[in-house]
Amino acid sequence: MIEVNRQGEVWVFAEQEDGRLNDVVLELLGKARELGDQLGVSVAAVLPGQKVRDLCSPLIQHGADKVYLVQDDRLGHYQTGPYARVLCELVQKYRPQIVLYGATALGRDLAPRVASAMRAGMTADCTDLEIQDVTDPRTKTLHEKLLLQIRPAFGGNIIATIVNYDQWPQMATVREGVMPLLPPDPSRNGEIVEEKVELDETLLALRLIERHVEPRKVNLKGARVIVAGGGGVGSKADFRLIHDLASAIGGAVGASRAAVDSGYIGKEHQIGQTGTTVRPALYIAAGISGAVQHRAGMEESAKIIAINTDPEAPIFSVAHYGIVGDLKKVIPMMIKALKERR
Amino acid sequence: MPYDSIVCVKQVPDTANITSEAMKPDGTVNRAALPAIFNPEDLNALETALEVRDRYGGTVTALSMGPPKAADVLRECLYRGVDRAILLTDRRAAASDTLATSYILSQAIRTIGRFDFVFCGRQAIDGDTAQVGPQCAEKLGIPQITYLERLVHVSDHTVRVRRNTGNGWEIVEADLPVLITVMNTANEPRPPAAKRVMRFKRARVEAEVVTAVKKEMSGASPEEIEAEVARRLEELKARGLLIEQWDLDKIGADLSRCGLAGSPTKVFRVQSIVLTKEGYTEIPPTEEGVRQLIHELVIDHTLG
Numbered sequence A: 001m002i003e004v005n006r007q008g009e010v011w012v013f014a015e016q017e018d019g020r021l022n023d024v025v026l027e028l029l030g031k032a033r034e035l036g037d038q039l040g041v042s043v044a045a046v047l048p049g050q051k052v053r054d055l056c057s058p059l060i061q062h063g064a065d066k067v068y069l070v071q072d073d074r075l076g077h078y079q080t081g082p083y084a085r086v087l088c089e090l091v092q093k094y095r096p097q098i099v100l101y102g103a104t105a106l107g108r109d110l111a112p113r114v115a116s117a118m119r120a121g122m123t124a125d126c127t128d129l130e131i132q133d134v135t136d137p138r139t140k141t142l143h144e145k146l147l148l149q150i151r152p153a154f155g156g157n158i159i160a161t162i163v164n165y166d167q168w169p170q171m172a173t174v175r176e177g178v179m180p181l182l183p184p185d186p187s188r189n190g191e192i193v194e195e196k197v198e199l200d201e202t203l204l205a206l207r208l209i210e211r212h213v214e215p216r217k218v219n220l221k222g223a224r225v226i227v228a229g230g231g232g233v234g235s236k237a238d239f240r241l242i243h244d245l246a247s248a249i250g251g252a253v254g255a256s257r258a259a260v261d262s263g264y265i266g267k268e269h270q271i272g273q274t275g276t277t278v279r280p281a282l283y284i285a286a287g288i289s290g291a292v293q294h295r296a297g298m299e300e301s302a303k304i305i306a307i308n309t310d311p312e313a314p315i316f317s318v319a320h321y322g323i324v325g326d327l328k329k330v331i332p333m334m335i336k337a338l339k340e341r342r
Numbered sequence B: 001m002p003y004d005s006i007v008c009v010k011q012v013p014d015t016a017n018i019t020s021e022a023m024k025p026d027g028t029v030n031r032a033a034l035p036a037i038f039n040p041e042d043l044n045a046l047e048t049a050l051e052v053r054d055r056y057g058g059t060v061t062a063l064s065m066g067p068p069k070a071a072d073v074l075r076e077c078l079y080r081g082v083d084r085a086i087l088l089t090d091r092r093a094a095a096s097d098t099l100a101t102s103y104i105l106s107q108a109i110r111t112i113g114r115f116d117f118v119f120c121g122r123q124a125i126d127g128d129t130a131q132v133g134p135q136c137a138e139k140l141g142i143p144q145i146t147y148l149e150r151l152v153h154v155s156d157h158t159v160r161v162r163r164n165t166g167n168g169w170e171i172v173e174a175d176l177p178v179l180i181t182v183m184n185t186a187n188e189p190r191p192p193a194a195k196r197v198m199r200f201k202r203a204r205v206e207a208e209v210v211t212a213v214k215k216e217m218s219g220a221s222p223e224e225i226e227a228e229v230a231r232r233l234e235e236l237k238a239r240g241l242l243i244e245q246w247d248l249d250k251i252g253a254d255l256s257r258c259g260l261a262g263s264p265t266k267v268f269r270v271q272s273i274v275l276t277k278e279g280y281t282e283i284p285p286t287e288e289g290v291r292q293l294i295h296e297l298v299i300d301h302t303l304g
Helices: A023-039 A053-061 A080-094 A105-118 A240-249 A257-261 A327-341 B040-056 B068-080 B098-112 B132-140 B194-200 B206-216 B222-238 B287-299
Strands: A010-013 A043-049 A066-071 A098-102 A123-126 A128-135 A142-153 A158-163 A170-174 A191-194 A207-213 A225-229 A252-255 A282-286 A303-308 A321-324 B003-009 B011-013 B036-038 B058-065 B084-088 B117-121 B144-155 B158-164 B168-175 B178-182 B244-246 B266-272
Touching: A010 A023, A010 A105, A023 A043, A023 A053, A023 A098, A023 A128, A023 A142, A023 A170, A043 A053, A043 A080, A053 A066, A066 A080, A080 A105, A098 A105, A105 A123, A105 A170, A105 B098, A105 B132, A105 B144, A123 A142, A142 A170, A225 A240, A240 A252, A240 A282, A240 A327, A252 A257, A282 A327, A303 A327, A321 B287, A327 B287, B003 B040, B003 B068, B003 B098, B003 B132, B011 B068, B036 B040, B036 B068, B040 B058, B040 B068, B040 B117, B040 B144, B040 B178, B058 B068, B058 B098, B068 B084, B068 B194, B068 B206, B084 B098, B098 B132, B117 B132, B132 B144, B132 B178, B144 B168, B158 B178, B206 B222
Parallel strands: A010 A043, A010 A098, A043 A066, A066 A191, A098 A170, A123 A170, A225 A252, A225 A282, A282 A303, A303 A321, B003 B058, B003 B117, B058 B084, B084 B244, B117 B178, B144 B178
Antiparallel strands: A128 A142, A142 A158, A158 B266, A207 B168, B011 B036, B144 B158, B158 B168
16 A cells, blocks of 8 residues: 555556557546546556557557556566566555556456555446545545546446545556547657566466467447347347348447347347447447346447337436337338438 | 365345345335345356365365355355355454455465465456455465366366456466466356255354344343353254354454455445436337438438
8 A cells, every 4th residue: 555645647557468458548548638637647557568669659649648668578478466566566666646457357357466465445347437525424534636436336236436545546447448539649748667677486376378369259349330139139030130230220239138148149249237338329229128237338328229119118218219119110110211311 | 186175255135136126116226125145156166166176185165254144155055065164254344345355354264274276256246346356365475367267177286277368268377376266157056965955954153043042032141041052052063063153353353454444445425326217209110200210310420
């Protein structure tokens, strides 16, 4: 744990694999920029890896004032021990006030290990972050400009706001896809700070035997339009309609957990708390009742159209347009209307 | 070669299947009305530990932290075959965040003593943080392997597992001891064994015995109650039905690192998600209605 340091920077852990940055890093830099400006402090990215110097420039263009670059052959392939050591050393040296990580498989492996070693707080899976003055209700002490760490909990049935008064840094993992990915600004300048961290062999506890990377076949996060089907579609055969509408409109195919569990479509299409979080320009939910777990993954979409036979379905509570009707009739009408438009 | 495993298990409210009975009239979830269940992925962790024992021999100890009612999940562990069950229950541990929880669990694990594996579920469905496993590993000073999909083999104090990496998998090897978090895809947890259910359904922790005796002997003096509790505990112990109950003193915990005091994260605000109807434009399910909708989306540039 470090003490409260109001001059401390806002940090983003720059997750990369095989020399490619994870998108969530760039999303987080946009948010960190906003937080840093509110706090009047610099934004920095922490980039451990092997031969990753080229990644400094996209990090700066997306909002970093500084990149702490830690290059070592033993940081080539991620494992917890050496990466946690790098983060802990740099946190102790520079005492940032905020450290953000993507809530990826890697981020969720690394961040708690760092938090435990630092005896600092850690909030998982945030969907929003804000700066606000907070009065501790027990001590009545006013804490200025704290990081509000906002996340769904209890299976998505509540939204909890977590703060960390004094056992800093304030650290959180942030869900992928919830912060907008802002365009790079090529005119931005930043500083590269090279760091060396002592890595002893005991930290390299895991031996990699074999590795298999599955290319993301479904690009839900990048889709401008998503057509998603739920349990109300009724059968795998009828799920064809969802694919047809998606191709007519030029969008990607999504699904609720009910549709995935019923075997209508693969899990890689699942949207929601246990699947992918998306915020497309248009989201069409067909035959999806809209359990909180699903809504958590799509309610930030710019426009939502809900098609459902049940006018009481919760999906309508987040919809901008609602069609109470049978999707097997409505979808063909939509496809027809789209074709006529061309 | 036999291996000793410790499995951390948690009793959680069933947040996945919220029925209308658990909904309040204002559209929010009544958390107290949710049934308490065995955290699903902890069953996968338990199954992995039992498989290791089936294949190589050794022991499995189940450890849970929670109120006396959490003895339910330890009985479930006994039904499935664990050799030993320990409930860590202490009011001073209430309101612990993940850091304080992992400190307490790691102290309990140290008190248990020798082990080769600690298995945890990947995450619990009430908080979904997936933090307690890695934090325990750090506190114990041992490596962690998160997201186990398959335990390939254990040999000569080395374990080889396949772990999920979010975008694929990797097979890694580590020397024991190690802490492993287990995903729900790793295995199919075994059901309780009927014979063991018959045997262990009367297994109790001390706190449950105290409550039962106080209820049954409501008019009795404190000495009489104490004597009856002692008698029943002796009897349970003799029959191998006493689930161990530990408190923070037993594990030598530093109280400043437990409960609210030991938790850097504080809940500032909780908002229930309210299922209320907001305004949306209703589109009639007709050709004309749908055509109008598509037209509107083109006009406002939603569709390019």
